[in-house]
Amino acid sequence: MAASWRRSLDHHGLDPGQRQGVQRITETALGERRLLSETLLRIALPKLDALYQLVGSSGCGVLLTDADGVVLDMRVAAGDRGIFEHWGLAPGADWSEASEGTNGIGTCITETRRVIIHRDEHFHARNTAMSCMDAPIFGPEGELIGALDVSSARADQTEAFNRLIEAMVAQTARQIEIDSFRASFPKARFIVADGDGGDAAMLLAVDPNDIVLGATRSARRAFGLKPSGALKPLPASDLFGREDGPTGFEKAERAAVMRALSRADGNVSEAARMLGVGRATLYRRMKRLAIGESTADLSRS
Template identity: 65%
Template structure:
């Protein structure tokens, strides 16, 4: 018997109410709040096909938006033998990307559609702890709560809905022993993919609105997104923008004049400067082809022309192409 078993280490670190690390605090939650035993893990709970179908139906629009990014992320990480999972805000796996050769391995770990990977069910783990703490996490092997999960490495990032509430978690998991050196790179890609899904779903949630974007200082956080309707009322804001502008933390945004957020109409604001710079960069990359720039930005050509006009970007016949 090992001198220091995993379950003994978890129990000892969880004894203090003032756990000094986030990992120890999660272990303590698992033992004290959820009443779990690190040595006595039950089998992973799985929803019935009908229950899973109901969960998916409730998030059908979101899942459809997320699928292209899940496919792209999987193409990047599949050579390392990883699985890509998308869960709901309760930790239920809704979508999985895995090679046919590896599917049985991950199913044996309980990483499959319909599985419950909430912290209440599985203790400290990438999905559940990411959801509980609302932040990006990496839970590597013996950082897991249950001894039976210590062969896994899990990199996770939260996805926030247009209402400012957590809507999902994005997970990449590996059961290989030689992936630790790649964990940082994979975690960065998971975070980027989560932000891309979040932004795409925000745009899809306000189909008739103009989406104003700005990069926060530092560039590592989610893009600030504001939805503005035809009457120039701000009708939506993502979580990052809500925090930056002191708006409602969660729920439906109270419509308000966009100028109240961005400043006087005759004065270029930070948002406007950022948007203008983004348009000019897109046009430069497209070598002046307006249609190509519009496609790269995900907007129609007419919309791009309106933005150019509003931001004072003049069309130069010698450089910009309408084709």
């Protein structure tokens, strides 16, 4: 957290001992932000409910923010609401690093990574009674669109328990990403790529011709694509190297083409119709996958 503390002091000019409460935007401004985040809220709120069911009984609250660190919505037990309000953990509160210094929401957003800020790791002394576990949420074009936070009101919250909650927060954030990504490409087919991190949302959206339409942030990083923004269309096969033989994707694609050709008794036009692609497109796929039209070729496994 050293880098975050330096930013809080040197870049934002904050005083760790200042007692003024958390800044809040107006109800009108909050309504405008919620409208801008309408898709995120629609997808995320049921998942906030599910996460709260897991952690709410232990004195934790679940918060969703936009990319600026402003709280859009939250779930908290009625008995804990007073202390959360006192801390400034409420819709409309600004938890950016520029406003609050080192804290779960703001530092997660600034560093675009999951974080745990435990008690006295917070920059402002008035925030050191809480523990915060956060994960960033990235949009369909790899852009940061918000953060998911679980904050604890318990004085006896342990670091081990924090790590357990952090894993649940990260998993929920990735599911929000996946559902947001799928909703943005309603007519696409999705390829799920293997990732190094268990919580990574690595998906590609492709059209009927296997042209890549979009990729999640983790998939962009894995395949060397630009980190955010619309992608230039490119064939999915260009992302999968052949140095070590056919990839799992290519094997699956070849199997699908072979099944269609078999059912069509080798008639390429009929097989193309079954696959929902043009005849010329299927011929290009067959050439790329080394599938010939002869009976001998069609019988190859």
